[in-house]
Amino acid sequence: xxxxxxxxxxxxxxxxxxxxxxxxxxxxxxxxxxxxxxxxxxxxxxxxxxxxxxxxxxxxxxxxxxxxxxxxxxxxxxxxxxxxxxxxxxxxxxxxxxxxxxxxxxxxxxxxxxxxxxxxxxxxxxxxxxxxxxxxxxxxxxxxxxxxxxxxxxxxxxxxxxxxxxxxxxxxxxxxxxxxxxxxxxxxxxxxxxxxxxxxxxxxxxxxxxxxxxxxxxxxxxxxxxxxxxxxxxxxxxxxxxxxxxxxxxxxxxxxxxxxxxxxxxxxxxxxxxxxxxxxxxxxxxxxxxxxxxxxxxxxxxxxxxxxxxxxxxxxxxxxxxxxxxxxxxxxxxxxxxxxxxxxxxxxxxxxxxxxxxxxxxxxxxxxxxxxxxxxxxxxxxxxxxxxxxxxxxxxxxxxxxxxxxxxxxxxxxxxxxxxxxxxxxxxxxxxxxxxxxxxxxxxxxxxxxxxxxxxxxxxxxxxxxxxxxxxxxxxxxxxxxxxxxxxxxxxxxxxxxxxxxxxxxxxxxxxxxxxxxxxxxxxxxxxxxxxxxxxxxxxxxxxxxxxxxxxxxxxxxxxxxxxxxxxxxxxxxxxxxxxxxxxxxxxxxxxxxxxxxxxxxxxxxxxxxxxxxxxxxxxxxxxxxxxx
Numbered sequence: 001x002x003x004x005x006x007x008x009x010x011x012x013x014x015x016x017x018x019x020x021x022x023x024x025x026x027x028x029x030x031x032x033x034x035x036x037x038x039x040x041x042x043x044x045x046x047x048x049x050x051x052x053x054x055x056x057x058x059x060x061x062x063x064x065x066x067x068x069x070x071x072x073x074x075x076x077x078x079x080x081x082x083x084x085x086x087x088x089x090x091x092x093x094x095x096x097x098x099x100x101x102x103x104x105x106x107x108x109x110x111x112x113x114x115x116x117x118x119x120x121x122x123x124x125x126x127x128x129x130x131x132x133x134x135x136x137x138x139x140x141x142x143x144x145x146x147x148x149x150x151x152x153x154x155x156x157x158x159x160x161x162x163x164x165x166x167x168x169x170x171x172x173x174x175x176x177x178x179x180x181x182x183x184x185x186x187x188x189x190x191x192x193x194x195x196x197x198x199x200x201x202x203x204x205x206x207x208x209x210x211x212x213x214x215x216x217x218x219x220x221x222x223x224x225x226x227x228x229x230x231x232x233x234x235x236x237x238x239x240x241x242x243x244x245x246x247x248x249x250x251x252x253x254x255x256x257x258x259x260x261x262x263x264x265x266x267x268x269x270x271x272x273x274x275x276x277x278x279x280x281x282x283x284x285x286x287x288x289x290x291x292x293x294x295x296x297x298x299x300x301x302x303x304x305x306x307x308x309x310x311x312x313x314x315x316x317x318x319x320x321x322x323x324x325x326x327x328x329x330x331x332x333x334x335x336x337x338x339x340x341x342x343x344x345x346x347x348x349x350x351x352x353x354x355x356x357x358x359x360x361x362x363x364x365x366x367x368x369x370x371x372x373x374x375x376x377x378x379x380x381x382x383x384x385x386x387x388x389x390x391x392x393x394x395x396x397x398x399x400x401x402x403x404x405x406x407x408x409x410x411x412x413x414x415x416x417x418x419x420x421x422x423x424x425x426x427x428x429x430x431x432x433x434x435x436x437x438x439x440x441x442x443x444x445x446x447x448x449x450x451x452x453x454x455x456x457x458x459x460x461x462x463x464x465x466x467x468x469x470x471x472x473x474x475x476x477x478x479x480x481x482x483x484x485x486x487x488x489x490x491x492x493x494x495x496x497x498x499x500x501x502x503x504x505x506x507x508x509x510x511x512x513x514x515x516x517x518x519x520x521x522x523x524x525x526x527x528x529x530x531x532x533x534x535x536x537x538x539x540x541x542x543x544x545x546x547x548x549x550x551x552x553x554x555x556x557x558x559x560x561x562x563x564x565x566x567x568x569x570x571x572x573x574x575x576x577x578x579x580x581x582x583x584x585x586x587x588x589x590x591x592x593x594x595x596x597x598x599x600x601x602x603x604x605x606x607x608x609x610x611x612x613x614x615x616x617x618x619x620x621x622x623x624x625x626x627x628x629x
Contacts, residue, residue: 014407018458033171037064038059041061041163046474051475052475054474056091056157060087060159062447065447065450068080071222071225072186073168074227075225078126082126082127083161087161088161089137089154090141091157092150093113097109103376110138110394113134114367117135118364122360137157139368190223199273200259213586221551246328247327250327256316258313259586260594263589268310282328288329292321312594351513354513363401363503375391378393392488400492408496408563408567418459418461419465420485422469442467446466514549515581519581521542522546526588529592581621587608587609
């Protein structure tokens with residue numbers, strides 16, 4: 001009997017992305033903070049007879065909770081504080097604009113605000129969160145009339161966000177028993193770097209080596225952010241912090257040597273990974289290193305500096321381990337340049353005013369302005385019935401138009417599904433729970449769920465929908481689940497239309513901007529290495545920036561590739577450019593290690609450099625090779 005072949009259905013990339021969720025352990029510390037933030041603030045407002053202020057404080061805590069990610073306490077000041085200040089400004093501007101402007105001038109003012117916030121969002125993750133909160137609170141201030149003045153509402157919002165930040169700084173992490181608990185985030189991040197180095201060394205020569213090299217870059221990025229938070233003094237103020245800085249600096253030559261081994265592509269002895277793994281355990285336990293095993297050259301291979309491509313990298317790994325042991329014992333601080341990124345105001349302005357910032361700004365302004373106009377029209381025609389609020393539509397549009405939350409179709413599908421689920425759940429809760437005690441408890445539970453739900457946009461939307469609807473009802477408004485579903489679907493349709501409209505300039509400007517930045521960083525790194533400068537700290541800082549900008553470009557490319565085909569086609573071929581840049585930076589790292597060991601490059605190094613540069617030139621990216629090479 002003939003069997004017909006089985007036809008397998010391949011899920012489109014744009015649809016598969018909507019079902020992806022981040023994985024990891026439950027962040028119990030963030031769950032505790034969420035439970036102690038929005039709910040208790042609402043309770044305090046109700047008990048004090050200032051329910052409206054309690055609602056705004058709970059909203060401030062909720063938005064801060066969305067930005068409350070794993071990391072150090074010092075970094076959280078910047079990650080939570082800057083968006084909170086932007087949200088306070090937005091609420092102030094929105095309240096006074098809503099009170100003093102008619103519908104048309106108000107729409108134009110908020111559209112202009114959307115243009116600025118959209119451009120600023122292209123600078124980086126924290127700036128993006130700040131731009132989001134600026135627009136969200138501006139819509140709330142204008143679309144949620146209240147008896148309180150603008151400054152009173154702004155102070156209530158800032159107090160709520162500030163309360164969550166206080167919890168973030170003051171509460172110890174559950175299970176954190178080693179060392180000063182104030183630095184448990186930094187300690188975990190630095191330990192993860194050493195674990196990632198060990199994992200890469202183990203995977204060298206195997207099929208998982210590429211993924212392990214990318215994981216090492218991510219670990220280094222995270223540790224760099226954790227250690228480089230804002231500080232009042234230019235240097236670390238405690239011995240524990242200086243020790244962590246020294247241990248991060250000691251990881252950089254190890255990471256460089258591990259990358260050179262990855263580039264050589266030949267398996268190395270298993271014991272080569274034992275040293276970095278013991279260093280990771282020492283960082284986690286805040287202890288000394290103890291005896292470290294030195295990696296040895298594989299038996300039966302020539303020890304000639306030219307004959308064995310892994311020998312220089314293994315010697316570099318051995319030397320870095322010895323230096324790390326000394327550094328762990330002395331606990332000397334790292335140079336400040338190794339901790340922070342070298343970005344100034346000019347670079348931020350270049351990102352905001354560049355092709356990516358202009359494209360994003362125009363799209364955000366158009367979406368936000370159109371949603372404000374439609375919401376006001378519906379409000380004046382009494383589509384909302386007895387509701388006086390019209391903020392939901394523009395707030396939904398703001399979250400939907402943000403590309404860092406995922407591809408456009410994925411955002412729309414997740415937002416629609418999450419809102420419908422959340423509204424239906426709240427309708428059931430509202431019919432059963434006593435008021436206001438039941439609503440306050442519901443807000444507290446939702447605040448605790450945000451750190452877990454943030455792993456998927458639909459889950460986060462469902463939790464936030466329940467929380468916001470509970471806050472609105474606690475503030476005295478009637479149940480509004482059906483209206484919120486309708487407004488969300490309308491916002492989804494609006495953002496889909498605007499997202500596919502042609503804009504001035506070339507589409508995919510954000511991806512190309514990030515690739516250009518990565519290419520510039522790779523070029524500077526290459527020039528430094530081939531110039532044979534003896535400044536290793538400068539080399540490590542340039543290497544960090546080259547890999548970091550490449551990782552950012554890779555993320556932007558992956559998101560753009562998951563758009564619908566009419567949008568994804570505008571960034572076709574950019575992944576190949578990123579791969580060529582990665583090969584160039586990997587080869588540059590291998591050259592640096594080899595030059596340290598032998599003082600000159602092999603024909604293999606020069607050939608691989610020219611191949612990567614030739615591939616980039618064929619794809620329209622020119623990175624000139626110095627004449628001396």
